[in-house]
Amino acid sequence: GAVVSQHPSWVICKSGTSVKIECRSLDFQATTMFWYRQFPKQSLMLMATSNEGSKATYEQGVEKDKFLINHASLTLSTLTVTSAHPEDSSFYICSARDSSSGRGKLSYNEQFFGPGTRLTVL
């Protein structure tokens, strides 16, 4: 159990276009999802925290108008990179956590990560 999927797994786009990445929790309801980006041989950098039904909380230095996050349901969050540029090329990873009470199956604040999306902007 506790599977998180991402789509697409990789995408190549032209500079100036927008790209949408989906993150889905397949067998649990995720009240909280996190979006990270990871450059080669570097750690995961948290971009934003997404709570279902409310606005995302962005980390310092992350442009909310450039990286649009929508968490419209308990199983889906999307990240849209608007007007992408080559410097946005990176590995984007989401994670999901079931923070609700009463679910004995999942550890309280354990994060389950998706497989990542490789974005290349030409």
Next chain:
Amino acid sequence: GENVEQHPSTLSVQEGDSAVIKCTYSDSASNYFPWYKQELGKGPQLIIDIRSNVGEKKDQRIAVTLNKTAKHFSLHITETQPEDSAVYFCAAGTNAGKSTFGDGTTLTVKP
């Protein structure tokens, strides 16, 4: 905010030997300490975690120790195998809060 330091950045061991990776954190409010294994081109996978009310946890060849006073925790892998080769990340966080990741350790297990 939380600051997590991880050492070493690279670690090479012979198959069968043990590997130890250490992390320190700064925020005394942190109470959840997971370890992740990331293979090339994939997302991180949780391999073990520990909470602040426990000093040690073991799962087969993997163990984690936590010293809250000193604010450090360590990952121990015994009887290493080539398939253990990957990048390992520690993290520190709080209940219902976000986790801060270390910079990662590239572990290479030589056959």
